Amino acid sequence: MTTTTTTTTAATAPGAEQLLKAGAVLPVGTPDAGPSAVDLTARAYRHPALPEGRVVVRLAAAELGPAEDLAAGFLGLVPDAAEPPVVGLGQRQALGFPEWVLVHHPEDGHHALAVVPELDRVARQAKNKPKAALDACHELAGRLAAAVPHFLPVFYEQAARLFLAVENTTYAAQLFGRARDAEAQHGLAVDEDRLDAVFLEFALVGALPVKVLTGYAKALSARVGPEEAHARFVRLCVRRTAGGLPPSAQAATELRRLARAAGITGNRAEQDYLAELLPLPATLRAAYGWWKAHRTALIALARREPAVRGTLLELMPPGGDGDLTDLWLEVLEESGATASLVDAGLPAEERCTDGTSGWLERFHAARHGGWGRRPSLPALLDLVERAADRLRAEASAPDRETGLRIGVQDVDLLDLLLSLGIPVADPEEDGAKQRRHHRDRNMNLADWAAGDARRDLVALAADRRFRPAFQRAAYAFNDAHTGADAMRRIAAAPGGRTMLTEWMQEVAARSTA
Known part of the structure; x- marks a missing residue:
């Protein structure tokens, strides 16, 4: 009991x-703090x-x-001459409101400070009266x-942060767009470095729709030179993904x-961009x-970099998307990554750590996760x-x-x-250990029957361990049209005919009992 509790807590x-x-x-030097971690100084x-x-001591990011x-000087505060010590790690943030105004437009500082109490009132309303708070911002x-x-830009961004603090990303995104x-x-001048940081900040908390991201790319083209626009957008996309958001097709x-x-x-x-993201x-x-x-x-x-071929074998797309696994296998084949699944003599950087067996199990699990038809892939059978x-x-x-753990979903592969x-x-043993859904414990005869190049199932019929899965699948056919069609195709296959005959004898015996 103690072990279980400890494991759960850690997980x-x-x-x-x-x-x-x-x-x-966080303490200085904390590992895995992520790309948005910055040193905090006690000033x-x-x-x-x-x-x-x-x-007076204030915690502030060292870079700011x-x-x-x-900003403190605007209030008459004089910084100590000593170098501020780094006391921890904090979340990166762009210079906000009113600090940005106090630094860049000190002559207007009194206007900015006059708004702060009203922003405080907005912050108090943001959670329970969000519409009233939004109206006050406008x-x-x-x-x-x-x-x-x-x-206006830094004001709107600061107002957006107030809504982010109460997890209202919808209003935060609206205000960011207003900025x-x-x-x-x-026609305001734009500090590109500041804007990069702000875009990243809001993207990482899910407050920027992809449409806004692509709009930023177009705006960059209008403001800066083409080479700088490309470099900045690539950097933003990489940092966005490094922060935990999946890359966008748009x-x-x-x-x-x-x-x-x-x-x-x-x-x-x-x-080069893909090499950073993979x-x-x-x-x-x-x-x-x-x-x-x-x-x-x-x-x-992958053709150019051997290590990338190994990386692709280590990766596996999430289950539930048959089109993606089809595409994934095509990429592996055309890039030459599958060569190391066949040839054990290739360099270690080109191979996956769990070997060909482990890769096949992972690929099978990814392909047959979720729902929908998953016909056998001829390219996988060829591989x-x-x-x-290698597999033997x-x-x-x-x-x-105990052998390969691939279940009974891909009948052609199994045979x-x-x-x-x-x-x-x-x-049967593997299904019990994995606590598989009952659907995954039935042999997937429907997809096999719908295939164009069906195997004869002779090898499958010769292994009696798979009879229960076959019989459960046969009992599960409850549609007269598709069930009858599948049964005809099973009966036409030599191995299928053997298993079907046994099942029909069992059905007949039950009917007369």
Whole structure:
């Protein structure tokens, strides 16, 4: 009991990056804090009006230290001469409101400070009266637009942060969009580095729809040179994915457009971009459209870099998307990555750590996760035939004595493995251990029957361990049309006929009992 409790607690404990996003201050040197972690400094200030020895201390990101000192100076605070010590790690944030105004437009500082109490009232309303709080933001923005329009972008961003604090990403996204509208409407100068940081900040908390991201790419093209626009957008996309968000297929279109505008020919720049994304965990959650958009460049990258072929074998798309697993196998074959599943003599960097058997189990699990038809892939069957020697050799490993754990979902694959003399785990024992859904414990005869190149199932019929799975599937046919069609095709296959005859005898015996 103690062991179970300890394991559960460890598994559910938030990671360093999650704590950071929740507002925690982490110890210096905390591993896995993520790309948004920055050093926090304790900055000490004195003021003539304070008693001797009284010190005001503020925590601020080291990279924003000079700006913090300037903002404090507006209030008459004088920073200590000593170098501020780093006391922890915090979440990166762009210079907000009113600090940005105090640093860049000190002559208008009194306007900014006058708005702060009203923003505090908005913050108190944001959770329980969000519409009233949003209306108050717009009313404040209207007043600022008349007097100090250059405040508007940072004001809207700060207001958006108030809604982010109460997890209202919808209103936060609206206000972020208003900030960008204000820049265009009033013809304001844009600090590209600051804007990059703000886009990343809001993207990482899910407050930026992909449409806004692609709009940023178009706006970059209008503001800066083509090479700089391409470099900035690539950097934002990479940092966004490093922060935990899956890459976007729409962004792929913008990347290519920016590359063409910058005079970058071929897809080498796209390959370099993919090389940065592939090791990132969030990349695996990319949708089918993203992988399809980058298919050509991904294959070219893997052909050029042996280590990338190994990386692709280690990766596996999430289950539930049959189209993606089809595409994945095509990429592996065309890039040459599958060669190391056949040839054990290739360098270690080109191979996956769990061997050909482990890869096949992972691929099968990914392909047959979720619902929907999953017909056998001829390319997979061909690969298994080529890799048969490797699979048989790996079967003698200490952790492989029970055989391949592939269930009973791909009947053609199962029959092929058995015909090649490759050990396969007992489906009844494996199903019980894995606590499979009852659907996954029935042999998938429907997909087999619907296939164009069905195997004869002779090897499958010769292994009686698979009879229960076959019979459960046969009993599950309850549609007269599709069931009868499948039964005819099973009866036409030599091995299928043997298993079907036994099942019909059992049905007849039950009927007369």
